[in-house]
Amino acid sequence: MKTKKIFIFLGHPDKETRGGSFMDAYERGAKAAGHEVRRSNIGDLKFDPVLHLGYKVIQPLEPDLIAVQENFKWADHIVILYPSWWSTMPAMLKGFFDRAWIPGFAFRFKKTGLGAGYLWDKLLAGKSARVFVTSDSHPLIARWMFGDTTNEIRKCILGFSGLAVSVKKVGPLKFASEERLTKLRAKFEKWGGKAY
Secondary structure, three states: OOOOEEEEEEOOOOOOOHHHHHHHHHHHHHHHOOOEEEEEEHHHOOOOOOOOOOOOOOOOOOHHHHHHHHHHHHOOEEEEEEEOEOOEOOHHHHHHHHHHOOEOOOEEEOOOOOOOOOOEEEOOOOOEEEEEEEOOOOHHHHHHHHOOOOHHHHHHHHHHHOOEEEEEEEOOOOOOOHHHHHHHHHHHHHHHHOOO
């Protein structure tokens, strides 16, 4: 199997969680298989998550945001894990995308020709992304009740920038036994080895 450059991005503000342990296992598996791995945890980043003026004025990026952007550019495969809070990502992760997913990094609107101002270049094309979404609810029940809550990250953020995105929902976790969590960590380690 060809080794990959993998960037792991934990989207839970607290890395000492089940999601953090899943990403620890994924990272172990990926490194053991010879993949080159970089990792960032959203909770460790120092940045203002508010895009105060939209794109009227691009706020200067903090060093941590620039470093994560560089990791996205470096990687062949991006792995993001976040918990589903109110059927979406945590506010801090959304704030990251608001601030860092800017024209010139993730996309560029065409300035001339057909579709000028409406069509765009996908600046992260050629990369793959796996998004893990953890939840206290069973994924099928959540889908039945609320629809596909991953469109935002799958299509409107990562897909918009050209990444080939796959989503894996992990749940229910609320009453998961330690035995089940151990099995899930083993799965994540296996997935890391396969760069899944």
